[in-house]
Amino acid sequence: MKTQLVSELAVVKYVALTSDGWTSRVLDHYLTTTVSYIHAWELKTRVLSTKAVYTSQTGVAVSIEIDDVLNDFGVRDKVKKLKQMQTRLSLPEHRLLLDVKTRWNSSYLMVERFVEQYPALLASSADPELKMSMKTEK
Numbered sequence: 001m002k003t004q005l006v007s008e009l010a011v012v013k014y015v016a017l018t019s020d021g022w023t024s025r026v027l028d029h030y031l032t033t034t035v036s037y038i039h040a041w042e043l044k045t046r047v048l049s050t051k052a053v054y055t056s057q058t059g060v061a062v063s064i065e066i067d068d069v070l071n072d073f074g075v076r077d078k079v080k081k082l083k084q085m086q087t088r089l090s091l092p093e094h095r096l097l098l099d100v101k102t103r104w105n106s107s108y109l110m111v112e113r114f115v116e117q118y119p120a121l122l123a124s125s126a127d128p129e130l131k132m133s134m135k136t137e138k
Contacts, residue, residue: 005046006073012037015078019066021057029053031062033069048073081127085120092116 009015015037023029032050036043049069055061070076086093097113100106114121 002073005048008039009035009037009073009075009078012039012075013078014081015075017066017070017075017079019062021053021062029057031065033066035073035075081124082117082120085123085127086117089119089123091120 015035017033017035019031019033021029021031029052030050031053033048034045035048036045038044049072051065053061053065067076070079083093085091094113094117096117097106097110099110
């Protein structure tokens with residue numbers, strides 16, 4: 001299945017990633033990385049990796065873990081569009097946030113970040129390069 005997914009991702013121009021760190025009931029730490037992309041005009045989402053993490057869960061350590069997964073699946077250079085737009089618009093290179101039921105104030109923080117990054121999100125989604133890549137995938 002991995003070989004098939006790597007082959008499918010090879011023809012996709014852009015992907016979106018999500019990752020989530022979580023702790024099991026016995027206090028083992030895990031990191032899951034998920035990819036979303038459009039292939040043959042169909043939105044697809046696949047889990048790339050769920051693995052135990054035995055190092056401190058700092059930003060740098062998580063970044064290294066995610067980078068390893070991206071390299072393993074050959075999508076390292078396919079997740080750069082939002083950062084490009086953030087740079088062009090002189091916006092902070094912040095990631096988007098999601099609401100978490102168990103975290104007080106996370107809904108507010110999610111909306112606040114969305115408002116901050118809205119110009120970059122709008123510019124990214126309207127980018128002619130993205131539209132051209134979708135036309136060629138027919």
